[in-house]
Amino acid sequence: MEYAIFFVFAAIAVVFALLVVLHRNPVVGALSLVASFFALAVMYVLLEAPFLAALQIIVYAGAIMVLFLFVIMLLNLQHMAEPATRPVQQFLSYTSSAAFAIGLIYYLLKYAVFEALPSGFFAADARTVGIRMFEAYVFPFEMVSILLLAAIVGALTLSGRMTGSREKVPAPEQPGVEAR
Amino acid sequence: MAFDLTDILLSILKIAIILGIWLNVTPIMVWVERRGSALIQDRPGPNRVGPLGLLQSFADALKFIMKEDIIPAKAHKWLYTLAPTFGLLPAITTIAVVPWGRSFTIPEMHLFGRTLFEGGRWFNPIVADVSAGILVIFALASLGVYGITIAGWASANKYAMFGAIRASAQMISYELSLTLAAVSVLLVAGSLRLTEVVAQQTNYYFVLFDFIKLPAWNVLSPAMWLSFIVFTVSAFAETNRLPFDFAEAEAELVAGYHTEYSSMKFALFFMAEYMAMATMSALITTLYLGGWDIPWYNEPATFLGFLLSFAAFLVKMGFLLFVFVWVRWTIPRLKYDILMRLGWKVFLPMAFINIVIVAAFIAARWI
Numbered sequence: 001m002e003y004a005i006f007f008v009f010a011a012i013a014v015v016f017a018l019l020v021v022l023h024r025n026p027v028v029g030a031l032s033l034v035a036s037f038f039a040l041a042v043m044y045v046l047l048e049a050p051f052l053a054a055l056q057i058i059v060y061a062g063a064i065m066v067l068f069l070f071v072i073m074l075l076n077l078q079h080m081a082e083p084a085t086r087p088v089q090q091f092l093s094y095t096s097s098a099a100f101a102i103g104l105i106y107y108l109l110k111y112a113v114f115e116a117l118p119s120g121f122f123a124a125d126a127r128t129v130g131i132r133m134f135e136a137y138v139f140p141f142e143m144v145s146i147l148l149l150a151a152i153v154g155a156l157t158l159s160g161r162m163t164g165s166r167e168k169v170p171a172p173e174q175p176g177v178e179a180r
Numbered sequence: 181m182a183f184d185l186t187d188i189l190l191s192i193l194k195i196a197i198i199l200g201i202w203l204n205v206t207p208i209m210v211w212v213e214r215r216g217s218a219l220i221q222d223r224p225g226p227n228r229v230g231p232l233g234l235l236q237s238f239a240d241a242l243k244f245i246m247k248e249d250i251i252p253a254k255a256h257k258w259l260y261t262l263a264p265t266f267g268l269l270p271a272i273t274t275i276a277v278v279p280w281g282r283s284f285t286i287p288e289m290h291l292f293g294r295t296l297f298e299g300g301r302w303f304n305p306i307v308a309d310v311s312a313g314i315l316v317i318f319a320l321a322s323l324g325v326y327g328i329t330i331a332g333w334a335s336a337n338k339y340a341m342f343g344a345i346r347a348s349a350q351m352i353s354y355e356l357s358l359t360l361a362a363v364s365v366l367l368v369a370g371s372l373r374l375t376e377v378v379a380q381q382t383n384y385y386f387v388l389f390d391f392i393k394l395p396a397w398n399v400l401s402p403a404m405w406l407s408f409i410v411f412t413v414s415a416f417a418e419t420n421r422l423p424f425d426f427a428e429a430e431a432e433l434v435a436g437y438h439t440e441y442s443s444m445k446f447a448l449f450f451m452a453e454y455m456a457m458a459t460m461s462a463l464i465t466t467l468y469l470g471g472w473d474i475p476w477y478n479e480p481a482t483f484l485g486f487l488l489s490f491a492a493f494l495v496k497m498g499f500l501l502f503v504f505v506w507v508r509w510t511i512p513r514l515k516y517d518i519l520m521r522l523g524w525k526v527f528l529p530m531a532f533i534n535i536v537i538v539a540a541f542i543a544a545r546w547i
């Protein structure tokens with residue numbers, strides 16, 4: 001039963017991950033990534049870690065991909081598919097990614113250990129994750145929050161909404177309206 | 181995980197019960213909405229089809245099915261067809277982790293001398309009692325924004341696109357306040373499981389002379405009032421209901437993200453809206469109004485106790501659903517910038533302040 005669920009959702013994850021790369025329309029690509037994340041969350045549930053599964057969907061599918069999709073949609077209002085690339089580009093991209101894939105498979109076959117994890121290995125409920133995060137890993141946690149704060153301040157500065165740069169944007173000239 | 185055929189059958193039964201209720205929420209709520217708005221606006225409302233117009237919803241459904249299903253020429257056909265499903269999916273699935281009654285032991289059942297059902301089995305009226313509990317709801321609810329965004333984009337219509345952009349910005353903003361408001365409740369319950377959130381609320385705050393008792397419902401605790409307000413208002417924003425229905429704002433955007441939709445595809449959006457309302461009502465009931473708890477009554481762990489608690493849950497949920505309708509026809513639509521300012525500068529700080537208040541209450545052992 002669990003094997004059946006695993007293979008079905010593994011197949012879904014792989015198919016949609018391929019669709020992300022291969023589909024010409026970026027919006028379809030972004031949505032495929034969401035579907036792939038969702039299939040990945042099912043893997044966490046199978047590993048008896050529903051907390052991680054929920055976090056996976058909240059953070060990646062619910063927050064990050066919504067913003068990605070948002071930007072792609074605003075830039076791509078005409079439902080444009082990407083134009084076909086030149087043969088040289090295609091050759092280069094296919095060979096390089098094939099080389100990377102072969103290297104990855106070789107490395108996995110040589111070094112990876114395929115062994116069943118002890119049951120309850122991923123038993124990461126909210127309590128354990130919270131205690132770990134605020135005791136053992138409190139320094140990296142705070143560092144990440146400072147990094148995010150810096151990113152927020154940076155984004156605000158770049159968008160010109162800080163108090164320092166509040167000069168008025170000149171109104172665009174309208175045809176037929178005399179300047180006063 | 182060990183389970184046998186009976187467990188699977190019981191799970192299917194639970195899913196059938198809750199899904200049956202959730203699918204019927206839409207026709208009933210459409211009737212309540214139309215009659216309720218008529219009541220508020222002092223006019224008769226639909227009263228021709230069936231007694232009190234009760235069969236109006238069936239007539240509407242029939243009309244939906246008979247209408248032509250139009251796909252605009254410039255629409256993205258696949259995503260245009262997929263979008264209503266995306267919108268409906270979270271509304272249907274999130275209810276799985278909400279408990280809707282007191283758990284009880286199933287008695288032994290006999291039919292013609294044969295044991296039909298061996299007793300002693302614990303029936304927990306919740307589809308999936310996962311440890312991540314409420315996080316599953318927030319995870320699936322956060323996917324609801326895709327339905328609206330894709331619908332707006334795939335329609336290739338500028339009004340639909342405006343509606344989609346507004347809706348996604350609004351839903352992302354209010355999701356934060358919604359989640360943070362719920363944190364206060366989880367702090368008191370000490371668990372993410374909604375069954376334990378309800379179990380904690382079946383107690384009493386203080387007992388005076390053995391008969392003056394205050395139920396430990398979160399809404400009755402002064403530490404929770406901010407959180408309750410933030411959660412309820414954010415629930416209105418999350419379900420895109422008036423006064424926050426900027427996704428469709430018919431005065432400005434024709435019909436918003438579903439401008440181009442017709443026939444059953446439109447009906448699916450309609451169903452998604454009402455089911456999301458029902459889910460939010462169930463969630464507010466569970467988090468703040470004591471879930472299935474009947475105050476001043478100790479439900480026995482029998483089938484009767486289950487039925488009574490289930491009825492209490494439905495009554496509370498029904499009242500909140502009526503509040504949704506009531507507010508829609510009473511309060512006018514806000515301005516969009518006010519909505520965003522309210523979300524980020526009022527409700528988000530309020531939710532944070534409430535977490536601190538609740539933490540202080542817990543530290544002082546008042547809760």
